[in-house]
Amino acid sequence: MNKDILVCGVGGQGTVLASKLIASAAMNLGNTVHSAETIGMAQRGGSVTSHIRIGEQAYSPMIPHGSADVLLAFEPAEAVRNLAYLKQDGIVIVNSVPVKPVTESLHDTGYDGSDMLTYLQKKCQCILVDAKKLCADFGSTRYFNVAILGVAIGTGRLGLDAETVLNEIEARVPAKFAETNKAAFLAGVKIGETTLP
Amino acid sequence: MKKEYVMGNGAIALGALAAGINLVSGYPGTPSSEIIETISKYKQGTIHVEWSVNEKAAMEVAASASYSGARTLVTMKQVGLNVASDPLMSLAYVGVKGGMVIVSADDPGPISSQTEQDTRMFASFCRIPVFDPSSPEEAFTMIQDAFDYSEKYHTPVLFRPTTRVCHAYASVEISETTSPRQYEGFIKDSGKWVIFPRLSFANHAMIEKRNPQIGKDFSTYSGNTVEGSGNKAVFTGGISYAYAKEYLKDYPDVKLCKISTPYPFPEDFALKCLEGVDEVLCFEELSPFLESELLKLVGTHNLPIRIYGKITGHIAASGENSADYAAQVLRSFLGHFVANSGIDSSDAPTLPMRPPVLCAGCPHRASFYAVKKAMEGRKSYFCGDIGCYTLGNAMPLDMVDTCLCMGAGITMAQGFHWTDPESTCFAFVGDSTFFASGMTGVVNAIYNEADMVLCVLDNSTTAMTGHQPHPGTGRNMMGHIVDKISIEKILEGMGVCKIVTVDPLDFAKSVHAVKECASQKGVKAIIFKSPCIAISKPDKQMQISDKCIQCKKCIREIGCPALITVDGKVAIDPGLCTGCGLCSQICPVNAIGGDTHE
Numbered sequence: 001m002n003k004d005i006l007v008c009g010v011g012g013q014g015t016v017l018a019s020k021l022i023a024s025a026a027m028n029l030g031n032t033v034h035s036a037e038t039i040g041m042a043q044r045g046g047s048v049t050s051h052i053r054i055g056e057q058a059y060s061p062m063i064p065h066g067s068a069d070v071l072l073a074f075e076p077a078e079a080v081r082n083l084a085y086l087k088q089d090g091i092v093i094v095n096s097v098p099v100k101p102v103t104e105s106l107h108d109t110g111y112d113g114s115d116m117l118t119y120l121q122k123k124c125q126c127i128l129v130d131a132k133k134l135c136a137d138f139g140s141t142r143y144f145n146v147a148i149l150g151v152a153i154g155t156g157r158l159g160l161d162a163e164t165v166l167n168e169i170e171a172r173v174p175a176k177f178a179e180t181n182k183a184a185f186l187a188g189v190k191i192g193e194t195t196l197p
Numbered sequence: 198m199k200k201e202y203v204m205g206n207g208a209i210a211l212g213a214l215a216a217g218i219n220l221v222s223g224y225p226g227t228p229s230s231e232i233i234e235t236i237s238k239y240k241q242g243t244i245h246v247e248w249s250v251n252e253k254a255a256m257e258v259a260a261s262a263s264y265s266g267a268r269t270l271v272t273m274k275q276v277g278l279n280v281a282s283d284p285l286m287s288l289a290y291v292g293v294k295g296g297m298v299i300v301s302a303d304d305p306g307p308i309s310s311q312t313e314q315d316t317r318m319f320a321s322f323c324r325i326p327v328f329d330p331s332s333p334e335e336a337f338t339m340i341q342d343a344f345d346y347s348e349k350y351h352t353p354v355l356f357r358p359t360t361r362v363c364h365a366y367a368s369v370e371i372s373e374t375t376s377p378r379q380y381e382g383f384i385k386d387s388g389k390w391v392i393f394p395r396l397s398f399a400n401h402a403m404i405e406k407r408n409p410q411i412g413k414d415f416s417t418y419s420g421n422t423v424e425g426s427g428n429k430a431v432f433t434g435g436i437s438y439a440y441a442k443e444y445l446k447d448y449p450d451v452k453l454c455k456i457s458t459p460y461p462f463p464e465d466f467a468l469k470c471l472e473g474v475d476e477v478l479c480f481e482e483l484s485p486f487l488e489s490e491l492l493k494l495v496g497t498h499n500l501p502i503r504i505y506g507k508i509t510g511h512i513a514a515s516g517e518n519s520a521d522y523a524a525q526v527l528r529s530f531l532g533h534f535v536a537n538s539g540i541d542s543s544d545a546p547t548l549p550m551r552p553p554v555l556c557a558g559c560p561h562r563a564s565f566y567a568v569k570k571a572m573e574g575r576k577s578y579f580c581g582d583i584g585c586y587t588l589g590n591a592m593p594l595d596m597v598d599t600c601l602c603m604g605a606g607i608t609m610a611q612g613f614h615w616t617d618p619e620s621t622c623f624a625f626v627g628d629s630t631f632f633a634s635g636m637t638g639v640v641n642a643i644y645n646e647a648d649m650v651l652c653v654l655d656n657s658t659t660a661m662t663g664h665q666p667h668p669g670t671g672r673n674m675m676g677h678i679v680d681k682i683s684i685e686k687i688l689e690g691m692g693v694c695k696i697v698t699v700d701p702l703d704f705a706k707s708v709h710a711v712k713e714c715a716s717q718k719g720v721k722a723i724i725f726k727s728p729c730i731a732i733s734k735p736d737k738q739m740q741i742s743d744k745c746i747q748c749k750k751c752i753r754e755i756g757c758p759a760l761i762t763v764d765g766k767v768a769i770d771p772g773l774c775t776g777c778g779l780c781s782q783i784c785p786v787n788a789i790g791g792d793t794h795e
Contacts, residue, residue, distance in 0.1 A: 027202060036364060059520075061364075077548050101549045
């Protein structure tokens with residue numbers, strides 16, 4: 001299997017766990033995996049990305065422009081920021097709830113994500129996921145990272161099955177939170193299976 | 198054997214463990230910090246691991262261990278190599294016994310560094326070999342080779358990954374057990390280990406004779422490879438090889454030459470690569486190192502070959518390369534048609550900027566704000582330093598006038614004093630930076646009678662690079678609880694005339710301390726002591742009551758990310774607020790209060 005998957009968002013949203021789950025699930029299915037993450041100063045409140053490259057033919061640790069099969073975006077503007085990485089026939093799965101920049105209260109730009117979502121829908125195949133709605137049953141949007149991963153898995157576009165990812169959640173998430181994470185993941189899978197881009 | 202999915206830095210660490218290292222020392226610095234952390238996690242048997250007080254100390258600790266026959270690893274980022282260059286230059290002359298590998302991680306971009314310096318140039322300057330891995334997998338095996346070459350030629354060896362190799366993840370296969378090497382111990386021989394001009398003269402001659410031999414040896418090194426064929430060649434190395442390969446994987450009609458040992462340059466290997474070649478593109482980051490070596494080679498051998506690269510303006514002089522940039526320059530070099538396969542997003546709406554800022558609840562914000570308020574209306578200089586607190590330069594705090602290198606703020610405050618004695622000169626330094634290179638600057642101020650206020654922003658950790666322990670934290674990398682070295686007592690011992698320790702989150706007391714220190718002659722110090730918010734548990738959360746008059750002073754003055762506006766009204770983001778309470782102390786109508794955290 002050859003797949004390039006880009007996970008992007010804002011530092012603190014949990015993109016790292018989502019990308020680790022994808023990478024380890026792909027490895028457990030016998031694939032060669034490479035990945036690269038944003039590390040350092042840009043982490044909290046900054047734009048962050050995780051590039052996951054599945055398959056033997058990946059040399060650059062970062063995905064080249066126009067190569068990503070799936071763009072898993074935790075925030076509308078971050079999806080647009082990374083859109084150049086997407087293949088012509090790739091898919092964007094995006095959280096429709098915006099994260100305002102931390103400097104927004106100082107310099108009001110009026111950013112609310114709506115322009116970004118309109119633009120994405122015009123430019124590419126995309127599935128909009130409302131983090132607040134999706135996570136309403138789980139008491140906290142912090143489960144959103146596994147939930148949106150579930151949506152991506154549900155679409156079948158990652159080439160990974162839900163069972164393998166569930167096992168990874170079991171293995172990587174502290175027992176205390178594992179059940180809720182699994183439930184959030186499965187709720188996402190359901191949406192992914194039934195939503196057409 | 199087992200597989201581990203690790204970061205490039207992890208692969209370097211596991212490779213060093215496989216090479217049987219006995220000692221590792223270093224100083225934290227992005228992108229190198231995870232090497233020592235990984236070693237401390239995976240080590241088996243007796244291996245001494247330390248975060249040294251700075252890179253110079255790390256180099257010297259490792260040097261004598263290596264004189265004793267032990268295998269040693271030293272880690273740092275590229276600017277750390279500047280700090281360690283004094284011992285390294287001499288060590289290159291003296292040589293080593295046990296394999297000694299110095300990892301100096303370069304940072305093209307730069308992404309989180311002050312400079313775009315090139316460790317390959319440093320290797321050539323020091324006259325010692327350097328290895329340049331192109332992936333985590335290669336770094337794992339190459340660092341083991343580096344130890345062998347170090348021992349074979351009795352020389353310290355540089356190993357320079359770049360950020361994208363350090364931070365990339367890949368699988369490496371490691372054995373279940375590793376064990377440190379047996380070593381002979383130090384054998385006294387002052388003719389060998391004591392550097393005197395006569396020894397330097399003799400060894401310099403030996404080194405210049407030896408290096409071409411190493412170059413010959415490197416010509417058969419497995420890390421130097423050539424793929425494809427044709428009359429055009431691309432010379433590359435490190436991560437740039439990975440980018441070039443990404444594009445050239447479908448084009449076997451070009452020679453792709455990877456140089457993993459840039460110095461001493463493997464001339465025989467390069468000459469073989471150049472057979473039948475008319476044009477060469479050098480695709481590398483930072484300095485035009487390979488390009489210069491090839492130009493020399495082509496000149497010496499009078500070869501009719503055109504060399505393109507940074508010197509000729511065909512490759513960008515600064516910044517990092519990427520797979521996309523590789524595709525762009527290789528298309529142009531090879532005359533390929535430009536195919537656009539991706540989505541053109543050049544017409545995207547304006548994207549919100551997300552600049553790095555001090556975290557919500559960061560005690561540095563409170564320290565800067567206290568100094569700012571206390572000095573309002575008085576001419577002051579604010580010298581910053583290296584660490585999270587460099588972000589104190591951002592609006593609305595705007596409290597960092599200069600930042601140069603580790604520890605420089607303290608000495609630069611003195612320069613401003615001598616050029617403008619009427620002003621008040623402040624230096625802000627973090628606790629780890631104080632230990633690394635701040636102390637001598639304080640002695641300099643006292644001895645030379647400067648007036649200055651030293652502000653030690655003591656958050657009890659090395660926050661910027663990922664919360665490493667340091668001499669003030671009471672914990673070391675051997676897992677031992679040790680005496681905390683007191684910054685206060687150090688300053689007292691030096692003779693700082695006034696030392697105040699204050700909690701920066703107590704705004705009134707902090708302002709008072711600053712005013713007091715600023716009004717006195719001599720070297721004064723304020724230790725702003727409050728733990729890093731990223732590793733302490735917040736116990737309360739602030740609330741805004743209906744007394745709020747929407748003056749937005751809190752937002753305008755301190756710029757805390759937890760202070761937001763919702764429908765035009767000031768609000769507190771419960772997900773971000775740590776209850777530090779700074780905002781409640783500046784609210785003119787006492788509308789902000791704290792509640793115990795759930």
